Amino acid sequence: MKYNLNPSDIEGLDKTALPSHVAVIMDGNGRWAQKKFMNRVKGHEKGADTVRMVVRTCREIGISFLTLYAFSTENWLRPKAEVAALMLLLKKFLVSEKQEMLVNNIRFNVIGETERLPDDVRDAIQHTMDATRKNDGMNLNLALSYGGRSEIVKAAKEIAAEVKDGRLSVDAITPETVIKHLYTAEIPDPDLLIRTSGEMRISNFLIWQIAYSEIFITETLWPDFTRNELIQILKEYQGRNRRFGRV
Secondary structure (H helix, E strand, O other): OOOOHHHHOOOOOOOOOOOOOEEOOOHHHHHHHHHHOOOOOHHHHHHHHHHHHHHHHHHOOOOOOOEEEEOHHHHHOOOHHHHHHHHHHHEEEEHHHHHHHHHHEEEOOOOOOOOOOOOOOOHHHHHHHHHHHOOOOEEEEEEEEOOHHHHHHHHHHHHHHHOOOOOOOOHOOOOOHHHHHHOOOOOOOOOEEOOOOOOOOOOOEEEEOOOOEEEEOOOHHHHOHHHHHHHHHHHHHHHHOOOOOOO
């Protein structure tokens, strides 16, 4: 399906002042299901529909980078049945959405400890990444088996190895050195971080990268998050004064 933007949907939104990179902590699938006396997996299935909507909306509006927190390193501690269902849902999503990514010029990427994912899921990820590698309309990044602390530890180990091997001096280590060793080395830091479900924490997500991100918390559970609410958040973002520590 080719995406087409309805101008009435974005009335009042300044397309020249959009965030380049939007990151989202997609929270509330389980609580949404429990409120409706459903199995938690049903919440994740409904949440996948919201993912489709957000990807489509960001692509239509002109967001360059969208990063979605889909599965954290801590999520491996959830019940095995729920983790297995999430992996199956992820694989189905990659297979079903690949054609839309191709049609709408979306490049797909994954950040995180992908080596911990099941083989069939890794195969689906690689297949979709390879198929969309030349697309340049929007970059869709899924954070899978991702943790901000483990990402920084990974970077520290790689930098330490360079120092040990004599390829880098301690005095030459700068913030840019660290950035080169993050999963997001070729991705600009998020301008806007959205978290659904009303929780007031960042949950180990992009700890380094969100140092100066604008943060918006909504009480809405992820499966109930709408296109209109996303656009309203973008409008509020455009009204904020980003000073980056300056006056």
